[in-house]
Structures are given as C-alpha cells and as structure tokens.
Amino acid sequence: MKASICKVCGYVAIDGVVPEVCPVCHAPKTAFVDKTDMKTAQDIAVKGESEKKHIPFFLVVKECGLIPHAGCTDVHVKIGEITHPMTVEHSIVSIDLYIDKKWVARSSFTPDKINAATVLHIKVPSGTVTAVAHCNLHGWWLNETAF
Ligand SMILES: [Fe+2]
Incomplete structure (x- = not known):
C-alpha cells in the first residue's frame, strides 16, 4: 500500500496522493513523507x-x-x-x-x-x-x- 504521512500531525494519505495541505493540521505538502510501515x-x-x-x-x-x-x-x-x-x-x-x-x-x-x-x-x-x-x-x- 502506497501511503504518505504528515510529519506534523500523523495524518496518513491512504490514497497515496500527497495533498497540497494536510486536511487535519493544514501543514504544507512538504511536510509529507512516504509511509512504508x-x-x-x-x-x-x-x-x-x-x-x-x-x-x-x-x-x-x-x-x-x-x-x-x-x-x-x-x-x-x-x-x-x-x-x-x-x-x-x-x-x-x-x-x-x-x-x-x-x-x-x-x-x-x-x-x-x-x-x-x-x-x-x-x-x-x-x-x-x-x-x-x-x-x-x-x-x-x-x-x-x-x-
Ligand atoms: Fe499499542
């Protein structure tokens, strides 16, 4: 499963698409990293x-x-x-x-x-x-x- 996580609040983009801003904490796209675990x-x-x-x-x-x-x-x-x-x-x-x-x-x-x-x-x-x-x-x- 391809996913990304917001380093600020822990929100996981489960569709694998990094949002422009985190829907939970509004951190920018640059706050996301790949989540492989x-x-x-x-x-x-x-x-x-x-x-x-x-x-x-x-x-x-x-x-x-x-x-x-x-x-x-x-x-x-x-x-x-x-x-x-x-x-x-x-x-x-x-x-x-x-x-x-x-x-x-x-x-x-x-x-x-x-x-x-x-x-x-x-x-x-x-x-x-x-x-x-x-x-x-x-x-x-x-x-x-x-x-
Ligand atoms: Fe536990």
Missing part, C-alpha cells in the same frame, strides 16, 4: 495478540438511533477485538476516518477516562469506511469495511 488488516494473514489489540474493528448499524429517518448509517469503530490499553505509557492517540479513501474525521484521545472507540453518522447510502488508528507505541493500523 503501515499495518493493514488485509495484509496480516495470522493475527497474534498485538494484531488483535490494534486492528480497527467495526460495527455497522443501518438504523441510526440518534438521527432517525434521515438515511443515517452509524459506523462504530473500536480499536482491537481485544481492548487496547489506554494508559499514559501505551494508548491509542487518534483514529482517523475516511469514506471512499477521503478523510472525513479524526477522534483524538486522552488515555485517562475513555476507551479507544468512536462513531461516524454517515449520510451517503453506501461506500467504504477506512479507519487508521495511531498507537503511541506500535504505530499506525488500518482496516476498512463496506457500509
């Missing part, structure tokens, strides 16, 4: 404990409970089928979310009171959601699902 669920054949703690896990809910009758689909994302630690020493810093490879949102986390999970309320009828989790010890992990 992205761990993607699709490339991992056998999942050990580390993979089970880091690969984003999805729950798609077609009937939104918060914004009903608007065609809203909820895509819940949690990090790891085994819950990832959330301590100062080891935590998920952020989850970046993309629809059809285009970045749409970032959830940032402090480790002390919350779990590494977030939700998107999507108003388009179908597509692919990609989640990129950033662990402060173990790097960036990508997974995607259709909705």
Whole structure:
C-alpha cells in the first residue's frame, strides 16, 4: 500500500496522493513523507495478540438511533477485538476516518477516562469506511469495511 504521512500531525494519505495541505493540521505538502510501515488488516494473514489489540474493528448499524429517518448509517469503530490499553505509557492517540479513501474525521484521545472507540453518522447510502488508528507505541493500523 502506497501511503504518505504528515510529519506534523500523523495524518496518513491512504490514497497515496500527497495533498497540497494536510486536511487535519493544514501543514504544507512538504511536510509529507512516504509511509512504508503501515499495518493493514488485509495484509496480516495470522493475527497474534498485538494484531488483535490494534486492528480497527467495526460495527455497522443501518438504523441510526440518534438521527432517525434521515438515511443515517452509524459506523462504530473500536480499536482491537481485544481492548487496547489506554494508559499514559501505551494508548491509542487518534483514529482517523475516511469514506471512499477521503478523510472525513479524526477522534483524538486522552488515555485517562475513555476507551479507544468512536462513531461516524454517515449520510451517503453506501461506500467504504477506512479507519487508521495511531498507537503511541506500535504505530499506525488500518482496516476498512463496506457500509
Ligand atoms: Fe499499542
């Protein structure tokens, strides 16, 4: 997978195209470098404990409970089928979310009171959601699902 990462904020351009400015922190194109160590669920054949703690896990809910009758689909994302630690020493810093490879949102986390999970309320009828989790010890992990 060809990807680039913003050295300022850690945003990953998963389509391999470096943007003119970072959509998260607005750093210029020159802030991006090639990212060759992205761990993607699709490339991992056998999942050990580390993979089970880091690969984003999805729950798609077609009937939104918060914004009903608007065609809203909820895509819940949690990090790891085994819950990832959330301590100062080891935590998920952020989850970046993309629809059809285009970045749409970032959830940032402090480790002390919350779990590494977030939700998107999507108003388009179908597509692919990609989640990129950033662990402060173990790097960036990508997974995607259709909705
Ligand atoms: Fe980790």
